[in-house]
Amino acid sequence: MSKTTPRQDLVTGIWKQNPVFVTLLGLCPTLAVTNSVANAIAMSAATFFVLLGSSILVSTAKRWIPKEVRIASYIMIIATFVTFADLVLEALVPDIHKALGAFIALIVVNCIILGRQEAFASKNTVFRAALDAIGTGIGFTIALLMMGSVREILGNGTFLGWHVFGPDFAPWVIMILPPGGFFTLGTYLLLFAWWKGRKKVTVHPRHWVHEVTAEAGDA
Amino acid sequence: MGELFWIFISAMLVNNFTLVLFLGLCPFFGVSARIATAVRMGLANIFVLVITSIAASLLNAFVLPYAPYLQLISFIVVIASLVQIVETVIKKISPTLFRELGIFLPLITTNCAILGLATFQTNRGYGFVEGLAFALGGGLGLTLALVLMASIRETIELADVPAMARNMGLVLIIAGSLSLAFMGFAGLFTS
Numbered sequence: 001m002s003k004t005t006p007r008q009d010l011v012t013g014i015w016k017q018n019p020v021f022v023t024l025l026g027l028c029p030t031l032a033v034t035n036s037v038a039n040a041i042a043m044s045a046a047t048f049f050v051l052l053g054s055s056i057l058v059s060t061a062k063r064w065i066p067k068e069v070r071i072a073s074y075i076m077i078i079a080t081f082v083t084f085a086d087l088v089l090e091a092l093v094p095d096i097h098k099a100l101g102a103f104i105a106l107i108v109v110n111c112i113i114l115g116r117q118e119a120f121a122s123k124n125t126v127f128r129a130a131l132d133a134i135g136t137g138i139g140f141t142i143a144l145l146m147m148g149s150v151r152e153i154l155g156n157g158t159f160l161g162w163h164v165f166g167p168d169f170a171p172w173v174i175m176i177l178p179p180g181g182f183f184t185l186g187t188y189l190l191l192f193a194w195w196k197g198r199k200k201v202t203v204h205p206r207h208w209v210h211e212v213t214a215e216a217g218d219a
Numbered sequence: 220m221g222e223l224f225w226i227f228i229s230a231m232l233v234n235n236f237t238l239v240l241f242l243g244l245c246p247f248f249g250v251s252a253r254i255a256t257a258v259r260m261g262l263a264n265i266f267v268l269v270i271t272s273i274a275a276s277l278l279n280a281f282v283l284p285y286a287p288y289l290q291l292i293s294f295i296v297v298i299a300s301l302v303q304i305v306e307t308v309i310k311k312i313s314p315t316l317f318r319e320l321g322i323f324l325p326l327i328t329t330n331c332a333i334l335g336l337a338t339f340q341t342n343r344g345y346g347f348v349e350g351l352a353f354a355l356g357g358g359l360g361l362t363l364a365l366v367l368m369a370s371i372r373e374t375i376e377l378a379d380v381p382a383m384a385r386n387m388g389l390v391l392i393i394a395g396s397l398s399l400a401f402m403g404f405a406g407l408f409t410s
């Protein structure tokens with residue numbers, strides 16, 4: 001069905017089509033819960049679980065889901081897995097569950113998960129869907145960790161609670177506050193855009209066309 | 220009355236849904252390129268938020284005490300179907316209003332702000348009236364953020380920005396600055 005190889009299914013989601021940095025999906029959790037590395041890990045683990053579970057279930061049940069109500073069905077499946085993850089987190093790590101608060105529930109409306117169901121899991125075999133979910137999940141985890149470590153190191157001077165700079169460091173409190181989330185993601189996007197643009201040789205096609213037509217006109 | 224006003228102002232400015240709580244970022248980045256569209260999106264959002272608040276209050280009062288684990292699923296299903304019904308009714312009664320706001324309604328239903336409102340309202344134990352004040356404040360705050368963003372984006376469209384800032388990077392930095400400005404409201408009500 002899909003023209004990609006299983007390896008591509010796994011790899012594209014990790015970096016080339018990174019759900020956060022490239023397709024800019026699922027921004028709510030990316031910005032809201034990355035003020036510390038521990039929160040970012042818990043959030044990505046929960047999202048990973050929900051994504052993998054729903055992808056497997058959707059690709060298994062795709063034959064019995066009518067086209068007209070497919071989105072509603074996907075959301076129900078996702079909501080079930082999120083409820084499951086919510087209860088498990090509350091039982092295992094109550095502190096982190098409290099810190100994440102309502103954002104666990106908001107995994108349901110994370111566009112990444114619904115997007116993968118609609119674009120991939122509903123059209124492919126269980127194995128391929130699971131690979132795709134794992135790849136996208138890893139991509140999301142990488143993005144959250146990149147956000148969380150920058151924000152925790154600069155904003156609190158720590159990494160997973162371990163002091164990085166020693167006692168004299170004055171933390172940039174703004175980084176763990178809401179604006180810091182926007183600034184960190186914005187800076188990453190600017191850096192990636194600069195990296196991409198750097199490799200291209202800057203040619204101004206308009207000048208070329210202009211010169212060519214001018215010469216043709218003279219002749 | 221004082222407490223209601225406080226909830227309203229807090230939801231609108233101090234804990235602005237978009238800029239401080241990061242709810243409803245999809246429309247904030249997706250449809251903030253034009254002021255006119257942003258205003259309509261904001262109005263549609265207020266509308267859905269109020270419906271959501273009413274639905275969540277009723278569910279909290281009558282259904283969820285008996286089945287707390289159904290919270291998420293029931294919120295999603297009830298809100299989505301309610302919005303669908305309202306959309307159909309509006310289409311029948313006022314086609315003009317439907318053309319203005321209708322296309323946004325299905326998009327909004329699966330938006331973080333909507334489910335976020337229902338969850339926050341439940342976690343904080345707001346009743347029916349408090350929930351309405353929260354929804355109105357949140358909706359107005361969202362509209363305010365959207366319109367501010369759209370006005371800035373319309374202005375910078377003509378500016379000569381570096382090539383690397385032509386994508387969303389610059390928009391995020393602007394959002395950060397707006398968020399920084401909104402944090403100033405936290406000092407408004409210290410008493």
